[in-house]
Amino acid sequence: MNYKLNKWLILIIPTLTIGLWEYIRHEFLLSYISMDLGNLLSPVIVFIVTIVFLTRLFTIMERSQQELAEAKAMQEVLLEREHIAAELHDGIAQSLFLLNVQLEQAHGEQSEEHYRKLKAQIHHTNAYVREAIASLRSPIKVQGLRMQEQLKQFLSELEMLMDVSIHVNWRLEDELLSLKERIDLLLSIREALHNIRKHAKANNIWIDAFPTEGGWYCCVKDDGVGITEQLLSHSEQFGLSMVQERAETWSWSFTIERQQDHTRFQIQSNA
Numbered sequence: 001m002n003y004k005l006n007k008w009l010i011l012i013i014p015t016l017t018i019g020l021w022e023y024i025r026h027e028f029l030l031s032y033i034s035m036d037l038g039n040l041l042s043p044v045i046v047f048i049v050t051i052v053f054l055t056r057l058f059t060i061m062e063r064s065q066q067e068l069a070e071a072k073a074m075q076e077v078l079l080e081r082e083h084i085a086a087e088l089h090d091g092i093a094q095s096l097f098l099l100n101v102q103l104e105q106a107h108g109e110q111s112e113e114h115y116r117k118l119k120a121q122i123h124h125t126n127a128y129v130r131e132a133i134a135s136l137r138s139p140i141k142v143q144g145l146r147m148q149e150q151l152k153q154f155l156s157e158l159e160m161l162m163d164v165s166i167h168v169n170w171r172l173e174d175e176l177l178s179l180k181e182r183i184d185l186l187l188s189i190r191e192a193l194h195n196i197r198k199h200a201k202a203n204n205i206w207i208d209a210f211p212t213e214g215g216w217y218c219c220v221k222d223d224g225v226g227i228t229e230q231l232l233s234h235s236e237q238f239g240l241s242m243v244q245e246r247a248e249t250w251s252w253s254f255t256i257e258r259q260q261d262h263t264r265f266q267i268q269s270n271a
Helices: 002-031 034-108 112-136 147-161 179-200 229-233 239-249
Strands: 167-169 206-214 213-222 253-258 264-270
Touching: 002 034, 002 229, 034 112, 034 179, 147 167, 147 179, 179 206, 179 239, 179 264, 239 253, 239 264
Parallel strands: 167 206
Antiparallel strands: 206 213, 213 264, 253 264
16 A cells, blocks of 8 residues: 555544534534533544554555565575575685696696695585575565464484484564564574484484563474584584674574584573
8 A cells, every 4th residue: 555645544534533423413412412422432442443444555565564674585586596696605625726726737747646636626516506406495485474383394304214203392483683683693593404314313302482571582402413513624614604694694693503412502682
């Protein structure tokens, strides 16, 4: 609905209501309703008419605002995908250049050391590309996004890929986060689950999310072997760096706590 029309309706409806009431009261009801009672009824009638007509109008406006917010969030997601694609392109270009140089060296020297470095570089490039593609293939449905429903989809897919018990304590209401924040939080949780599937060898996964004083807290924990510094510095660097970027965008705190018997992946908002 046109915003100018909305503004005029908000102004006109109470004015027309009080004008029509005063006309009816003086023309037809003056002999039945005293002046004091009529004056008392005037704000009551205006209030009732306003509630009846303007509530519907405000509902339409709120729906329009929500649709605009979802469209904006979708645009931001698409821009983020473009950013990831650019990172992917740059990463491949640089890696291929290094591979070309190493191939020339290996061809001339035929050394075991150069062969080992070349193989490691190929493995790193392969891991980089797979992580980037996984980030681009987001299954998140933006329209009417509900975090718990989307989380159930993530977990059902995970249970098909590994034998694990999942314990969920989700008390975080959607209304506490904007649509874009919900998307970024879900993408971060998916990254944590992805790392658990690949490296943790876990039997149990715990997911906790709840409101805190002035913010909220989300934690993904497993009882696996724990992610190593080597993994953090190589194959998982791309995905986790994207989580860190999302956290910095929203001023969230993002930490990974590594212990011998578990890894704790934590995101917290204190806004």
